[in-house]
Amino acid sequence: MSAVRPPSPAKPKLELDPAVIRKARALARKAGAPVVKLARTHTTVSVERAVLRLAGLTGADHEGVPWVNHLVDAVRGEVGLELGVSIPVFDALRRGQAPDLLTLAQKSAAGSVSFHLPQGRDGSAAKSLALRSVKPGMARIDKNRSTRDRLIKRHGNPKQRPWIYLIVATGDIYEDIPQAQTAAREGADIIAVIRSTGQSLLDFVPEGATREGYAGTYATQENFALMRAALDEVSKELGRYIRLVNYASGLCMPEIATLAGLERLDMMLNDSMYGILFRDINPIRTFVDQRFSRQIHARAGIIINTGEDNYLTTADAVEAAHTVTVSQLMNEYFAKEAGLQDWQLGLGHAFEINPEIPDSLRMELAQALLARQLFPKAPLKWMPPTKHMTGDVFRGYLLDGFFNLVGAMTGQDILLVGMMTEAVVTPFLSDRDLALQNVRYVLNAAGGLAEDFHPPVDGFIQTRARQVLFEAVDLLEKIVNDVGEPGSVPLLQAISDGTFGLMKRPADAGKGLDGVVKCAPGYDNPASTLLEAGTKK
Amino acid sequence: MSTPQSTPQGLPDIIRPYGDTTGDAMVQVSFTLPIPHDKRAEGAALQLAAKMGLAPALLVHAKAMGSDFTFFIVYGSVSHLVDLREVVVIEREFPMLSAKDVNAAIKKRLGRKLVVVGACIGTDAHTVGIDAILNIKGFAGEKGLEYYTEIKVVNCGAQVLVPELVARARAEKADAVLVSQVVTQKDAHIHNTMTMSAAFREAYPAGKVPLLVIGGPRFEQGSAAALGVDRIFGKGTTPGEVASYLVHAIGAGQVVAPSGA
Numbered sequence: 001m002s003a004v005r006p007p008s009p010a011k012p013k014l015e016l017d018p019a020v021i022r023k024a025r026a027l028a029r030k031a032g033a034p035v036v037k038l039a040r041t042h043t044t045v046s047v048e049r050a051v052l053r054l055a056g057l058t059g060a061d062h063e064g065v066p067w068v069n070h071l072v073d074a075v076r077g078e079v080g081l082e083l084g085v086s087i088p089v090f091d092a093l094r095r096g097q098a099p100d101l102l103t104l105a106q107k108s109a110a111g112s113v114s115f116h117l118p119q120g121r122d123g124s125a126a127k128s129l130a131l132r133s134v135k136p137g138m139a140r141i142d143k144n145r146s147t148r149d150r151l152i153k154r155h156g157n158p159k160q161r162p163w164i165y166l167i168v169a170t171g172d173i174y175e176d177i178p179q180a181q182t183a184a185r186e187g188a189d190i191i192a193v194i195r196s197t198g199q200s201l202l203d204f205v206p207e208g209a210t211r212e213g214y215a216g217t218y219a220t221q222e223n224f225a226l227m228r229a230a231l232d233e234v235s236k237e238l239g240r241y242i243r244l245v246n247y248a249s250g251l252c253m254p255e256i257a258t259l260a261g262l263e264r265l266d267m268m269l270n271d272s273m274y275g276i277l278f279r280d281i282n283p284i285r286t287f288v289d290q291r292f293s294r295q296i297h298a299r300a301g302i303i304i305n306t307g308e309d310n311y312l313t314t315a316d317a318v319e320a321a322h323t324v325t326v327s328q329l330m331n332e333y334f335a336k337e338a339g340l341q342d343w344q345l346g347l348g349h350a351f352e353i354n355p356e357i358p359d360s361l362r363m364e365l366a367q368a369l370l371a372r373q374l375f376p377k378a379p380l381k382w383m384p385p386t387k388h389m390t391g392d393v394f395r396g397y398l399l400d401g402f403f404n405l406v407g408a409m410t411g412q413d414i415l416l417v418g419m420m421t422e423a424v425v426t427p428f429l430s431d432r433d434l435a436l437q438n439v440r441y442v443l444n445a446a447g448g449l450a451e452d453f454h455p456p457v458d459g460f461i462q463t464r465a466r467q468v469l470f471e472a473v474d475l476l477e478k479i480v481n482d483v484g485e486p487g488s489v490p491l492l493q494a495i496s497d498g499t500f501g502l503m504k505r506p507a508d509a510g511k512g513l514d515g516v517v518k519c520a521p522g523y524d525n526p527a528s529t530l531l532e533a534g535t536k537k
Numbered sequence: 538m539s540t541p542q543s544t545p546q547g548l549p550d551i552i553r554p555y556g557d558t559t560g561d562a563m564v565q566v567s568f569t570l571p572i573p574h575d576k577r578a579e580g581a582a583l584q585l586a587a588k589m590g591l592a593p594a595l596l597v598h599a600k601a602m603g604s605d606f607t608f609f610i611v612y613g614s615v616s617h618l619v620d621l622r623e624v625v626v627i628e629r630e631f632p633m634l635s636a637k638d639v640n641a642a643i644k645k646r647l648g649r650k651l652v653v654v655g656a657c658i659g660t661d662a663h664t665v666g667i668d669a670i671l672n673i674k675g676f677a678g679e680k681g682l683e684y685y686t687e688i689k690v691v692n693c694g695a696q697v698l699v700p701e702l703v704a705r706a707r708a709e710k711a712d713a714v715l716v717s718q719v720v721t722q723k724d725a726h727i728h729n730t731m732t733m734s735a736a737f738r739e740a741y742p743a744g745k746v747p748l749l750v751i752g753g754p755r756f757e758q759g760s761a762a763a764l765g766v767d768r769i770f771g772k773g774t775t776p777g778e779v780a781s782y783l784v785h786a787i788g789a790g791q792v793v794a795p796s797g798a
Contacts, residue, residue, distance in 0.1 A: 182603050198659075201696050214725055280694050391772075430569045430608045433600075 013454055014366075014373050014465045020473060021374060027476035028329035034489040036337050038284060039291040043525065045203070045515035047292045048072050048085035050254040051527045053262075054137030055086075055130070057101045058221065060207040067105035068255070069204045074108035078115045082520035086130035087123060088115040094126060101133075123522075131526040138299070138530050141261035145301040148241075148264055151232070155241040158189040160443055162382065162407055162415035164436070165245070169194040169426065171213035173223045177230045184234045184242045187436050190267065190414065192245035193227055195219050200250025200279050201511060205259065215426070219246050219256055224263035243267055245305070248293045249275055251285070251512045257293035261300035267346060267414075268297060271307035272334045273327065277500055278310055282510035283492050287334075294338035295531040304340065305414070306331040309350030309383035311500060317352040317387075321367055322471035323500055324349050328371060329476070330491075332378070339531070342377035346414055350383035351403040359460065361402060366464035368410035369455070374469075382407045384418025396420040400435065404442035409449045415439065475499070552619045562614040564591070569608050574601035582609040590616045627758050631785030633777060636685055642784045643687035647712075651783060653682055654706045654747075655715040656693035659729035666752055667692065667717035670776050681776045688780070699733050703740045706747055713748035713783055718755070726755050727764065734765030748786050750779070 049068040060066045075081065075088050089104065097113050098104035107113045118126055158164070166188035168179045173193075180191045196213030199206075209226060210218040217223060224246065231242045243266035248257040253270070260268050272290055275281040297304055308324040308331075315323065328347045335345050349371050353360040371380055384403045389396045400418035407415045417435045419427045427435075455461035479494040489507070498504035556563025566589065572578050579599050586594035591613030598610035634642065643651045655667045671692045673683040683690045691709050693702060706714050716733060718726035730751050737746050752770040761769045768782060 185603060198696070279696065428569065429602060429606055430567065433602045433608060 012373055013369050014462050015457060016370075016373060016466065016469060020469060024325075024329055024374075024469065024473050024476060025333075027473065027480055028326075028333045030480050031476060031491045031494075032330060032333040032337065035287050035491050036291065036334070038489060039288045041519055042284060042288045043081060043084060043517050043519055043523065044254070044285055044288050044512070045069075045072050045076070045081070045517075046252050046289055047254045047525070048075075048081055049252075050258040050292065050296075051084070051086055051130075051134060051525060052089070052101065053255055053258050054527050055101060055133040056137060057105060058207075059102065061106075061109065064207060066204050066207060067102060067109075070109040071101075071105040074105075074111075074113065075115050076517075079117050081517040083117060083522050084519075084524045086134075086526050087126045087524055088117060090130040090133065091116055091118045091122060091126035094122070094129060127524050127526070130524070131529060134526045134530065137258075137262065138527070141296070141300045144261065144264040145299075148266065148301060151235065152241045155235045155239055158240060160447065162412045162443075163189040163243075164439055165190040165192060165381075165414050165416045166432065166436075167192045167194050167416070169216045171196065171215070171217050172211040173209050173217055173226055174211060176217055177227060180227060181230055181234045183432065184231065184238060184240075186433065187440065188242070188417075189240065190243040190245055191227075191231060192267075192269075192416075193217050193219075193223070195247050199252075200247075200275065200281075203251045203512065203515065205252050205255050219259075221259045221263060224259055224265060228264050245269065248297070248304075249307075250279060251281060251289075251515070253286075253289040254292040254296070257296040257300075257302075260302060261296050265302060267303040267305055268293075269307065270294065270297060270304040271310075271327075271348075272331050273495065273500060274307040274310060276495060276505050276510065280505065280510050282513035282516065283495055283505060283507045285510070285512040285516050288516065290334065291338050292528070292531075294335055294340055295528070297344065298339035298341070299531055301344075303344045303346050303379060304335060305346040305381045306348045308348040309352070312350050312352035313387050317350075317354070318357070318363060321363075321468045322475055324367070325370065325374070325468060325472035326475050326479075327500065328375065329472070332375065342375075343379065345375065345378040346381040347371065347375055347378050348381045348383060351385050351399075351406060351418075352383075352387050355385075355388055355399060361406070362460050363464055364402075364406050365410060365455070366461040367468060368406050368412065369461065370465040370468055372410050372412070373465075379413035381414040381416065382412035383416050384422070386422050389420075389422040389424075391424050393420040393424065396422060397434065397438065401438050401442060404439050405446055405449075408443055408447050409453050411450045548621060550620060550622050552621060553617075554615055562616070563612060564615050565610065565612050566591075567608070567610045569602065569606055571606055573604055574599060574607040578607045579609075582607075582611060586611045586613055592616055629778075631782050634781045634784060636680070636777070636780070639777075639780045639784050640685055640687040643685075643787070646784075646787050650687050650689045651713070651787070652689045652691070652709050652711045653713045653715060653783070654691045654693065654702070654709055654711040655717070656697040656702050656705075657695040657717050657719070658697050658699055658702060658733055659718065659725055666719050667715060670715065670717075670752065670774070670779050679775045679777045682780060684776075685780060688783075699729075699736045702733065703736050706737070707740065711747045712787070713750055715779070716749070716751045718751065718753040726753055730756075730764045730766060738765065748783065750782070752779075 049072050052068045052071060057068050072085050075085050079088050092104055092113055092115055098107050164187055166183045168176045170176050176193055183191060194216040196216045196218050198214060199218055206218045206220050208220060209222045210220055228244055231244050235242045245267040246265055248268040248270045270293060275286045276283045308327045311320055311323050331347055332345060351364050353363050385399050397420040403418050417439055419431050419435050421427055421431045480490055482490045482493045484493045492507040496504055496506040553560055553562035554564050570581055579596055582596055583594055594611050594613035597612055600608045602608050655671045657667055670681055671683060671690050672681045682688050693705055718729060734749055749766040750768045751766050752774055754772040756769045
């Protein structure tokens with residue numbers, strides 16, 4: 001299966017105690033398990049809307065409110081979501097309230113549908129109709145996965161490693177397309193269309209091709225389809241499969257993951273705690289949405305990218321280095337529990353140590369090697385400096401060169417290309433060109449250094465890496481033991497105490513909380529049924 | 538506060554850029570033209586350089602970027618002169634105080650804690666600016682406002698809606714509201730700020746509006762009045778500057794007893 005890494009190098013570069021690594025993973029499991037239990041026993045409005053999207057409901061009313069939102073709101077208002085949206089919806093279709101889902105949604109928006117919670121045989125019939133109805137959506141996701149595999153076989157993977165990841169973000173999909181194609185022609189292997197910054201807090205997915213966004217372009221099904229088609233065209237031209245990335249984060253994470261599967265996106269940003277910490281989204285909403293979205297990603301063969309780099313933009317990269325490791329371990333646990341495989345775990349980390357402090361490069365090497373060795377099969381995502389980019393673009397260009405060097409020396413897999421104009425302007429065309437030259441020069445000149453580079457036993461780098469790992473284990477222990485009231489979830493307690501990124505996020509606050517519903521006995525989700533039954537292997 | 542000044546002693550009135558010799562006026566610019574790289578493109582780059590005042594101009598680098606664009610680096614002697622007597626500097630209108638002095642001044646003038654509510658508004662999710670000012674960790678070696686014993690800080694975080702911010706400011710009886718706008722496109726920072734200041738004017742009786750202070754790299758100095766705010770802080774502002782300003786503003790009578798207090 002599209003394995004991302006070549007066989008890992010024979011000799012590990014850091015002397016890490018396997019017992020400590022095992023302990024770290026065991027603690028991560030212990031911290032994560034109660035959260036998974038919580039995720040299994042709750043649903044959200046966005047999970048339910050994703051089910052309707054899989055059943056083929058698309059489009060929006062004249063004000064841009066999607067029909068999936070109308071239908072979920074109508075059902076919730078009348079009979080609640082405790083049993084899921086699909087039983088009342090497909091029961092209404094069986095009762096002839098409307099000929100199809102779209103008409104049902106339109107009528108429900110006008111208030112002219114009555115929803116019931118059918119019992120007995122009617123209940124089972126509604127469930128089986130629901131299951132039949134989401135199957136074509138799931139089949140499309142499966143088919144996209146085989147299409148991707150076929151295209152990778154035909155066009156090939158990038159010849160070098162790390163893969164080169166570039167961002168386009170004009171706000172206008174029709175401007176993004178030629179920029180993305182140009183970027184691919186100039187060497188990008190992965191194109192990320194960064195989202196409009198406001199989108200994470202929208203509780204609906206906008207519809208159609210969009211031309212107006214802030215610091216990015218809206219994630220919509222149509223935009224996904226347009227960009228994927230454009231990149232297929234350029235993949236053929238270049239003889240290299242160009243991967244497309246978007247963001248399964250924010251309040252609509254499950255729906256966007258679903259749309260990504262339906263439109264053959266290849267990677268999705270999908271962090272387990274990012275939305276909680278940096279967008280103040282309710283923790284329970286996030287974990288419920290995240291589990292469903294990760295199940296979809298697992299099924300769709302999508303590589304997730306986690307967001308550990310973000311911690312270092314608020315906290316200090318030296319003092320908080322271990323929080324990155326802890327988050328990587330948590331992301332790994334949650335991802336695997338949701339069915340993702342090692343090759344799908346684009347765990348993140350970043351080059352964010354203050355360049356003014358002595359030995360900053362050696363500490364970067366230690367941290368990058370630590371991640372490499374803890375997760376040998378994961379396609380690690382290596383993020384460029386942002387916090388210490390000052391506006392001195394010349395110095396920034398040098399920092400990016402060192403970032404590229406560390407990426408090459410430590411065998412990172414996905415390299416987000418740093419821009420010397422970070423923190424100054426949205427990158428000029430020439431900034432991107434210069435940045436790619438920087439990457440090419442470093443990979444060409446020093447790509448083989450990974451083979452030669454073996455930090456001495458008990459030297460600075462090895463010692464630093466061990467120290468970070470120990471601190472990570474300490475923190476995990478603290479989290480696991482952070483028991484509040486009986487029945488409280490230690491990880492949620494830790495999040496509300498400000499353990500990650502210094503932000504305090506209580507479990508009973510945050511955006512999207514009102515969209516969380518506790519499942520009642522008899523809850524049914526036909527998409528989850530198919531997802532839990534197992535990924536097409 | 539912003540007057541043309543006489544040149545400090547020892548500096549000439551008229552200067553030119555310095556490359557490696559006094560008076561050589563050498564500068565370096567880089568730019569992209571949306572045409573393929575050929576002789577005409579290089580001529581076009583030199584024409585632009587001439588119009589920018591570079592004479593003679595030396596085209597040191599030209600590189601095709603794809604088939605439709607060319608990138609240039611030009612060095613040249615610039616014909617413009619800089620008259621230091623015409624340079625206008627906006628002076629800080631308040632004295633810088635130590636944390637101790639800030640605390641003492643608040644105690645003396647308010648007799649209670651100064652309440653500061655901070656947020657990133659609109660779609661901006663980048664809290665680096667507001668956090669640098671508010672969080673105890675601070676910025677550039679200076680502790681943030683949370684460190685000041687006489688300042689109560691309420692950090693609402695990112696993507697806070699304006700009505701939420703107003704409600705929070707009222708609930709906390711804020712003396713000052715700090716709003717940060719870091720990432721912006723299509724003048725969103727201007728629109729967001731004006732919406733915010735209008736909402737505060739609407740929600741509070743005249744003269745009772747808390748101090749409205751905005752910060753961010755894209756705001757124009759001198760546009761505070763147009764935006765309906767009391768003060769703008771730009772890139773590189775430290776928590777100490779903000780604290781000193783707040784104390785100054787209290788002294789200047791801009792802080793009134795919060796409604797209900």
